[in-house]
Amino acid sequence: MNLKQLSHMLALSQTTVSRALNGYPEVNEETRRRVMDAAKRHGYRPNPSARRLATGKTGMIGYVLPTGASVDIDPHFVEFLSGLGDYARSHELDLVLSPADADDQETTYRRIVANRQVDAVYISSPRPADRRVALLNTLGIPFIVHGRSEGFDFDYPYTDIDNEGAFHEAARLLVQLGHRRLALINGDSRETFAIHRERGVRRALAASGLLLGDGHVSSSAMTEENGYRAARLLLERDIAPTAIVCSSLIMALGVVRAVRDLGLSIPGDVSLIAHDDVFPWLKPENFSVPLATTRSSIRLAGARVAERLAARISGLEEGVRGEVWPVDLVVRGSVAGAPG
Amino acid sequence: MNLKQLSHMLALSQTTVSRALNGYPEVNEETRRRVMDAAKRHGYRPNPSARRLATGKTGMIGYVLPTGASVDIDPHFVEFLSGLGDYARSHELDLVLSPADADDQETTYRRIVANRQVDAVYISSPRPADRRVALLNTLGIPFIVHGRSEGFDFDYPYTDIDNEGAFHEAARLLVQLGHRRLALINGDSRETFAIHRERGVRRALAASGLLLGDGHVSSSAMTEENGYRAARLLLERDIAPTAIVCSSLIMALGVVRAVRDLGLSIPGDVSLIAHDDVFPWLKPENFSVPLATTRSSIRLAGARVAERLAARISGLEEGVRGEVWPVDLVVRGSVAGAPG
DNA sequence: CAGGAAAGCCAAAGCGCTTTGGAAGACTCT
DNA sequence: AGAGTCTTCCAAAGCGCTTTGGCTTTCCTG
Structure with a gap:
């Protein structure tokens, strides 16, 4: 079931059906209801590939995954992912992991940006003067850094802990x-x-x-x-x-x-x-x-990064605000006065 | 730089350029060289969204990620991912993680299949009579199970350890x-x-x-x-x-x-x-x-699953062969004769 | 040397959506 | 009543690729 068929059986143009479904104002509310109803009844879902081609929007956020025989993915990653995924789910966002040679991530970043494979990306484990940050800043794709870099002559959006x-x-x-x-x-x-x-x-x-x-x-x-x-x-x-x-x-x-x-x-x-x-x-x-x-909680950080990415994609968040979260100090039995 | 421009500057049709680039036989070797040369020189990369729309192939493998406030992603996942990513990289495959409500993954599986969002998927942590296996089998998308299910009246491809x-x-x-x-x-x-x-x-x-x-x-x-x-x-x-x-x-x-x-x-x-x-x-x-x-090594398993997925996508692997890897028993100091 | 095969190329039709640039009809205002 | 303004809808042009069907040209073969 594609748009053509649906609009045909509604005796409407593809234009109108598309607009009705995407919430554009120039369509009669009565008509919109009819369209939405029919769409639901026939289980119509717009083909994402076609939509991508037409709009350039992918509904996906990207992460370049450094790989290699001697490269270990940090176990923290999985917890971060839990939070990210939890938020992404509620916003129908998928996450695409693009594996890259750990020593040449730039090629991969350039590829996913040039190909418009994702709407936004995030970076983790940044270093001072991190080349990825500079690169993304140049390439002009929405991004958030989880953590902080340092020593740039420009600002960039990040979420970090103190x-x-x-x-x-x-x-x-x-x-x-x-x-x-x-x-x-x-x-x-x-x-x-x-x-x-x-x-x-x-x-x-x-x-x-x-x-x-x-x-x-x-x-x-x-x-x-x-x-x-x-x-x-x-x-x-x-x-x-x-x-x-x-x-x-x-x-x-x-x-x-x-x-x-x-x-x-x-x-x-x-x-x-x-x-x-x-x-x-x-x-x-x-x-x-x-x-x-x-x-x-690194999990919360993941959710927050996803939230900000979503906001940037939809244009709700602009600017280059960095945010720093406070950290709890939890005292337990492993500390005591100095011996002697 | 798109196909149209490239073919125009080569004074060739889009058809020929496309075929030259994709290795079809009906093009003169001399012409092919010219085309590939020009493509490289101008850094032409076919737009994946357009290609997807035309072919249905995505160059991505999928994984449905169960999420939810009380759902913890297994830390094993990250190691598996290391192996998977390492192989995927060498074959220019990306991995898309689709977060799903842990209690309703079926909707997500149906979505990614109906939308043709990925070329193949894998399943992990299967249970006996796992519904996901049955579902994917019905939906007819290439898949591999990491681990094993049980109690079906059909076979399915899996990679498991003994x-x-x-x-x-x-x-x-x-x-x-x-x-x-x-x-x-x-x-x-x-x-x-x-x-x-x-x-x-x-x-x-x-x-x-x-x-x-x-x-x-x-x-x-x-x-x-x-x-x-x-x-x-x-x-x-x-x-x-x-x-x-x-x-x-x-x-x-x-x-x-x-x-x-x-x-x-x-x-x-x-x-x-x-x-x-x-x-x-x-x-x-x-x-x-x-x-x-x-x-x-769960990492090796990840690489193997990626390898099989790639093979299935390209039609090199067919059938429903399950494979079971032997496991090493490594004796160290924590075992001794029974006390007494 | 005619007839058929093979090689090499092309125009155009998709793929399924969004969006531009109208256009028809209804409504308001003078 | 005529002019202007909304409202509501549509035809058609993309987006950038692949692929079908066909058309020349060249090369064999009997």
Whole structure:
């Protein structure tokens, strides 16, 4: 059942039927009702391919998925996706993932824009001066950055959490509890969120005349194994930290294991605060010692990004406003006063 | 730059240019070269929307993503996606995720098929007599099931691992080591994989005249918390199991925690084998006691599913062959002879 | 050397929608 | 009553590609 047939059986032109269905004003309300009724009765659904060709609108949002044998997709992605999908569903938006060589995403971005394959895209895990942001800004497709880049001479729309503030708060609490030697087990230091978190910790320490020692900060992919390694390295130093701030719950698993392996205890020997993106399958309160966290639901962020993308597509949102969400500090048993 | 312009500047018809570009035989090789050359020089890329409308082919594969406030996307999904994306990239395929109300996916499947939004789809986490399988079979779109359904009067193409065999092997090993009371901490018992795994364990036990006691099998979503709960329940029984087989690494984290909380030890008091889907961020060899596993890379499965989908789209694969991959049993420190 | 086959190319008809540029009829106003 | 204004509808022109059906030209073959 296509438009031609439908309009024919209604004894109307395709124009009128199309307009009636798409809510244009220049059609009699009585006629509109007739049309909508018939459309529903015959289960008419406009062919999206045809509509795309005619309008250029796709009803899809895009994401360029870096792939490659040695490229791991972040497990956070799935939670973000939950939120995004949940919102997208309610607005009949689909998400298209375009796999790209991790080392050459530009080609793919150019392709999906040139081909008008999607109405808008989002970017995640941005870095300072991220080329993708600059590229999309040039290409002129609606987009939202999940996270933040830095160092551009233009503004761009983003949704981020207050990573610096969160880690500042976490570190400040630890300092207040008497800790003098903090350490930071961070994610990939090339990503902005990691930079911001380190900045937050440093700022809190500086406020009390303290420093984040050279060997007291480590950056790596957020795996359990890397958390373990980093923690061992830190804790086996001559002057070991008495408190650790950690960028991920998964890494924190490794930290806890390292502490245990070394015969130390949390929070007796070392206090621990980790960032929690709120996974359904791993909760900080269920750690052997309940884990204090800086908490922010990445799922909500996904829904928000979808909402903004939808708004930009429909022209409801313009401008380049960045928004930064506050992060909760949730104190649990893994923090205590400095030993000694 | 569109076909019209290109053909005009080549002083050829659109027909010929189109055919030259698409490798049809009825065009002079010399002409073809000229055309391809000009196309490359001017960066001509056929408009996919137009091509879709004309051919019905989309170059996309689909996945219906169940969403909802209380629906959690499995973290396995991301690993599967890595493999799928990696293959899809090399074949210029995109993946479109269509979010659907978890309780009404049928509408969405019907939509993407009726609208010809994708060339093929895949299904994951199937259940016995899964309605999605029946539906797709009826709708006649190429598809692959990742996993298996059961109880149809028709065959369908799937790629699965030998869950029953894997858990049979695991249980058999434990029995050989003298264990008499095994327990199974399984995933959602409505899914086929969980049923097969339980079947495998039961078969191994039965071979030695043993049974999986009523209270010795638990099924729930594969979270750390559920692993913990299940393990506590099991281990606090009057006649506690001396060995546990567990369906997921994440649940195994909870099991380990429960064992520790109860003052027991692995493998002294209880042996543990878990299924490992091979996450980059959580490895069984890094458990406090290295974890024995049944191992099968879900990432490879993703690549294989993509490969088969591509083959079906291009007509290279026909029929309804199901394929079942063997699973490795990797013995590590978490298993030992039965205590006492 | 006629007749048929094969090679190489083209014009035009879709694919199914949106949108432009009217046009007919009804209504208002002077 | 004539001019102007809405209201409501339509024919037809795209959007940019693929594909059908046919038309020349060249090449064999008997």
